[in-house]
Amino acid sequence: MPAMTLPPQPWPTGKCEQLEPLVRRVLAANGSTFTYTGTQTYLVGTDDELVVIDPGPADGDHIQALLGAIGEGQVLAIACTHTHRDHSPAAAPLAEATGAPIIGCAALAIESDAPRVDAPFDKLYAPDLVLADGERICATGWTLTAIATPGHTSNHLCYALDVEGSDEESGALFTGDHVMGWSTSVVVPPDGDMADYMASLMKLYEREDRIYYPAHGPAVENPRQLVRGMFGHRKQRERQIIRLLEEEARPIAALVPVMYKGVDEKLWPAASQSVHAHLIELERRGEVARSGESWSPIAGR
Structure with a gap:
């Protein structure tokens, strides 16, 4: 649950920021107690071939900012980590504008009478292809591998970036809402499951990723240390x-x-x-x- 004070404004909403050679970020204007400064959409790849991770809310200004950042590039896929409404609704209009397929997490919409403290599910999300654990999106010289991480939601995926022939640019993991540096994830039954969440934390702990890029909050530069602390906190x-x-x-x-x-x-x-x-x-x-x-x-x- 939220734990860190929000940074002072202005936030870099709508700006395309270069984080490393194959990773750019565009921040949506949906900052709140539960989204920190807003949803961070990642553009992964080169000017010629890229994948959009977590396109974010169906906000016209955010979609235009993404299209401006994409420019003339070829969007190979639009990939969502999960289908809360701060992550996936922009997938459909972005797919229409770019012709790219929606590839990644499965569709999921939970009906519940319980009061929700997380973002409701995106009922309109319709992927062209669902990725199973370990399946890849491949481009020239780099790949994104789907890592199944249920817990926050049952359909949650992380995406691991691997660059051929380069250790320096490999080891980035896009963690959605599963691991964030500013907060622990909210686990909301009936779809959210604590046992799955803990197992997914251990799954990431056993990896050797260099850096985490979450959907909300700053990059995590000490991944295994943070995950170990989160697991201990839950216990x-x-x-x-x-x-x-x-x-x-x-x-x-x-x-x-x-x-x-x-x-x-x-x-x-x-x-x-x-x-x-x-x-x-x-x-x-x-x-x-x-x-x-x-x-x-x-x-x-």
């Missing part, structure tokens, strides 16, 4: 839940104020969703049980 929250329930049975609404004391109350709805995801996983493992709205530990577990 710490799990232990905290068990400890509080051992004191007395509690509903989620009573856990959150204790667990997130000192955190802005506006963020408590997001915290309650992640606490719920932890409780569902603990219930699966036979460590807690629910009775109505209250949760309690299982004796002799």
Whole structure:
């Protein structure tokens, strides 16, 4: 959940920034408590061949900024990490404007009566090709490999950049909302799954990526250290839940104020969703049980 103070404005909204030889970034004007300064769309590749990662919201100014950055280049594919509405809606108009296929994560739209603290799903997202874990988008001299990372959403993908014959430009991972340097991801049941999220964190920890480019917030230059810390933080929250329930049975609404004391109350709805995801996983493992709205530990577990 959000943890870092937003940087002072102005933000580089609509500007094309060169991050490294094969990576450029354009920031959408949708900054908020849950998107930091906004969704970062990445243009990966050369002036001749490129892939657009996370085209962002269907905002006309953002789409025009992307088309300006693309120029006369050939867009090989438009790839989304997942289908929250701050990530994928611009895919369709960008595909229409460039003729590029939409390739990447699967379509997903969850209906739920629960109040949502994350962006709702993009119901209109329609990929031309869904990539499975390990499948690639290939260009001249470089590739993007899909890395399945469910947890934040069940259809979440990261994309790993590999450049032929060059270690210097390889090792970049585009992490969407799975790992961000400014915040931990919100895991919202029923689609968000804490066990999947933790497994996906370990999957990335076992890799040797040089740098992470998330959809929100600054680049992560110490990937394995950050992922290790995020994994430990989630385990710490799990232990905290068990400890509080051992004191007395509690509903989620009573856990959150204790667990997130000192955190802005506006963020408590997001915290309650992640606490719920932890409780569902603990219930699966036979460590807690629910009775109505209250949760309690299982004796002799």
